Amino acid sequence: MGTTTLKSKVQKHEDSCRVASFPDKLGHFGRFGGKFVPETIMPALDQLEKAYLEAKNDPAFNTELEYYLREYVGRPSTLYYAERLTRKLGGAKIYLKREDLNHTGAHKINNTIGQILLAIRMGKKRIIAETGAGQHGVATATAAAMFGIECDVYMGEEDMRRQALNVFRMKLLGTRVIPVASGSKTLKDATNEAFRDWMASVRNTHYILGSVVGPHPYPMMVRDFQLVIGREVKKQILEKENRLPDYLIACVGGGSNSMGLFHPFIEDKEVNMIGVEAGGVGPGIGQHASTLTSGKVGILHGSASYVLQDDDGQTLPVHSISAGLDYPGVGPEHSYLKDIGRAEYVSITDDEAVNAFQECARMEGIIPALEASHAIAYTMKFAPTLNKDKIIVICLSGSGDKDSFEVAKKLGYKI
Amino acid sequence: MNRIDKKFRDLKSKKKPAFIPFITAGDPDLQTTKALILEFEKRGADIIELGIPFSDPIADGPIIQASYYRTLVRGIKVAQILDMVSELRAVSEIPIVSMVSYSTVFKGGCQAFIEKACKAGLDGLTIPDMPVEENNDIFEAAKKHDFKIVCFVAPTTTDGRMSLITQKSQGFLYYISVVGITGIRDSLPEDVVQNIDKLKKLTATPIAVGFGVSTPDHARLIGRVADGVIVGSAIIKEIEKHTSESSEKLVNKVGEFVGQLIEGAKG
Numbered sequence: 001m002g003t004t005t006l007k008s009k010v011q012k013h014e015d016s017c018r019v020a021s022f023p024d025k026l027g028h029f030g031r032f033g034g035k036f037v038p039e040t041i042m043p044a045l046d047q048l049e050k051a052y053l054e055a056k057n058d059p060a061f062n063t064e065l066e067y068y069l070r071e072y073v074g075r076p077s078t079l080y081y082a083e084r085l086t087r088k089l090g091g092a093k094i095y096l097k098r099e100d101l102n103h104t105g106a107h108k109i110n111n112t113i114g115q116i117l118l119a120i121r122m123g124k125k126r127i128i129a130e131t132g133a134g135q136h137g138v139a140t141a142t143a144a145a146m147f148g149i150e151c152d153v154y155m156g157e158e159d160m161r162r163q164a165l166n167v168f169r170m171k172l173l174g175t176r177v178i179p180v181a182s183g184s185k186t187l188k189d190a191t192n193e194a195f196r197d198w199m200a201s202v203r204n205t206h207y208i209l210g211s212v213v214g215p216h217p218y219p220m221m222v223r224d225f226q227l228v229i230g231r232e233v234k235k236q237i238l239e240k241e242n243r244l245p246d247y248l249i250a251c252v253g254g255g256s257n258s259m260g261l262f263h264p265f266i267e268d269k270e271v272n273m274i275g276v277e278a279g280g281v282g283p284g285i286g287q288h289a290s291t292l293t294s295g296k297v298g299i300l301h302g303s304a305s306y307v308l309q310d311d312d313g314q315t316l317p318v319h320s321i322s323a324g325l326d327y328p329g330v331g332p333e334h335s336y337l338k339d340i341g342r343a344e345y346v347s348i349t350d351d352e353a354v355n356a357f358q359e360c361a362r363m364e365g366i367i368p369a370l371e372a373s374h375a376i377a378y379t380m381k382f383a384p385t386l387n388k389d390k391i392i393v394i395c396l397s398g399s400g401d402k403d404s405f406e407v408a409k410k411l412g413y414k415i
Numbered sequence: 416m417n418r419i420d421k422k423f424r425d426l427k428s429k430k431k432p433a434f435i436p437f438i439t440a441g442d443p444d445l446q447t448t449k450a451l452i453l454e455f456e457k458r459g460a461d462i463i464e465l466g467i468p469f470s471d472p473i474a475d476g477p478i479i480q481a482s483y484y485r486t487l488v489r490g491i492k493v494a495q496i497l498d499m500v501s502e503l504r505a506v507s508e509i510p511i512v513s514m515v516s517y518s519t520v521f522k523g524g525c526q527a528f529i530e531k532a533c534k535a536g537l538d539g540l541t542i543p544d545m546p547v548e549e550n551n552d553i554f555e556a557a558k559k560h561d562f563k564i565v566c567f568v569a570p571t572t573t574d575g576r577m578s579l580i581t582q583k584s585q586g587f588l589y590y591i592s593v594v595g596i597t598g599i600r601d602s603l604p605e606d607v608v609q610n611i612d613k614l615k616k617l618t619a620t621p622i623a624v625g626f627g628v629s630t631p632d633h634a635r636l637i638g639r640v641a642d643g644v645i646v647g648s649a650i651i652k653e654i655e656k657h658t659s660e661s662s663e664k665l666v667n668k669v670g671e672f673v674g675q676l677i678e679g680a681k682g
Contacts, residue, residue, distance in 0.1 A: 040591060040594060043571045043576065196474075199594070202571060298521060301471070312519055313520075314518075
């Protein structure tokens with residue numbers, strides 16, 4: 001194919017991305033989404049939405065964002081052909097989108113750079129964030145350090161224990177890490193606490209939510225900041241294979257790396273999308289975090305979506321070995337994609353993820369985050385069932401360095 | 416006529432503000448909650464705000480959160496709370512408005528929730544995490560049953576939203592006195608009086624003030640300018656202090672505390 005044809009193909013796909021123009025003005029993706037928060041922060045959400053939509057259409061903002069993504073984050077990240085893994089599995093050709101190669105080692109920084117530029121634009125003097133695995137916390141702390149803005153990150157005590165390395169990194173970066181001891185002491189509770197802080201600090205503070213969850217405009221805005229993943233993949237795969245992939249596979253906690261990968265392909269009907277949730281240690285209550293595969297529609301953290309709740313709307317306990325997937329909710333747009341049948345959602349157990357973690361390390365010399373290990377684990381089951389002419393792209397959302405201690409413990413190593 | 420409307424009408428003729436204590440349903444247990452409501456009524460409380468515990472309350476501070484947690488850990492269900500309200504209706508006509516998360520209302524369906532709440536004898540709901548523009552059906556459903564959906568105005572509310580909210584709110588309007596979560600505070604923000612005056616010009620709906628109102632002095636200050644005084648965390652803290660004692664003793668002690676607040680509000 002000549003350059004012109006390739007260019008027009010890319011252009012055509014970029015045009016089709018614009019067609020997928022959810023959400024509506026109130027932030028609804030079909031019956032999902034919305035803004036279910038206390039009145040105190042409603043005006044801040046309106047302000048944020050307005051500022052974001054203005055910034056999005058401001059070439060100066062986009063130029064600045066692109067500058068930091070290129071020069072500071074190190075984008076574009078590579079789309080790497082996992083040759084040995086492909087050969088061993090003996091089926092579809094596997095590519096890894098290397099978000100682990102970004103500065104701070106995960107996709108989270110795409111969003112935090114975008115939001116901190118927005119916070120500066122809105123004149124906010126302080127940043128808060130929630131974090132589960134610590135990757136979003138580190139990415140927020142990093143952006144805050146680089147721009148010299150005060151930053152507080154809420155983190156569940158259980159996650160602080162599991163992700164001690166990231167706690168230290170955030171402290172090194174000059175961020176105050178505030179332990180959350182309420183509820184299950186994990187991501188859900190850290191999110192509650194960040195919202196409570198924002199209730200009181202909303203006038204001078206911007207809350208950098210880390211995933212495509214929460215009240216409108218967060219699911220839309222965080223998605224948009226993560227679209228860079230899928231857009232790069234589209235361009236890269238066309239260059240390498242001269243066609244689009246057959247399957248996109250990514251892990252889903254709140255769902256930001258998967259949405260960033262999926263969204264630019266929504267109108268490309270030949271591309272199948274598979275989101276992989278945390279199956280934990282079993283299907284019972286409190287044993288997993290498979291929100292889309294076993295939850296029901298409810299409200300959590302400001303939006304309507306699939307949620308793991310009881311019949312009174314109380315959040316149920318969840319479990320995953322991966323702190324980043326250990327969350328009872330999911331982004332409303334994923335719920336929408338599930339309902340319209342555009343994406344499929346499956347789950348992978350802790351053990352399968354840990355196995356994939358090791359397999360990827362041995363076969364490709366890449367230690368993936370436990371979150372991304374879920375996507376790899378599903379691919380290890382799925383790829384062998386496909387013909388060799390099929391193409392799978394996995395979002396390798398982050399590096400597994402942060403998980404080394406937890407996996408070592410699980411495997412019985414003493415470090 | 417809805418009990419809330421009737422209460423505010425009576426109070427208006429007496430030129431007295433309503434005192435509205437908040438308690439968590441089931442803290443420490445439902446029988447004590449029932450006894451507390453009757454005790455508060457005896458001591459002159461006008462309306463009860465009954466909190467339905469929620470696992471992830473974003474607008475609530477540590478005191479109410481802890482009380483929700485204590486209650487949920489014991490496995491309380493919404494149906495049991497409504498049964499308690501039904502029982503209470505045999506002996507009391509005090510207006511009761513429930514504070515409930517939209518998560519809980521949404522789960523079983525808004526229409527069905529209102530019907531059940533109505534049948535049990537509740538008079539209205541405050542749903543702190545449901546903004547007025549999200550759900551018009553719920554206001555319509557409430558109207559049909561002469562039930563009230565009480566809306567919130569915060570110090571951060573813009574003028575445009577303020578007029579929308581004042582139009583929607585039924586029964587009374589809940590003014591959040593502070594920028595922040597519920598809790599005990601030493602003093603009230605300086606703009607409270609000014610903001611209540613502003614609201615009064617926009618609406619004839621009674622205005623009740625909560626969040627941070629903690630002492631008889633606070634209650635007095637608010638009682639002079641607003642139509643209702645809501646105290647939550649300070650009462651929950653008092654309940655927490657006496658949970659190890661017998662139910663009768665707890666009810667008596669908390670009743671005394673609420674009595675002082677009522678004196679403040681109406682003084």
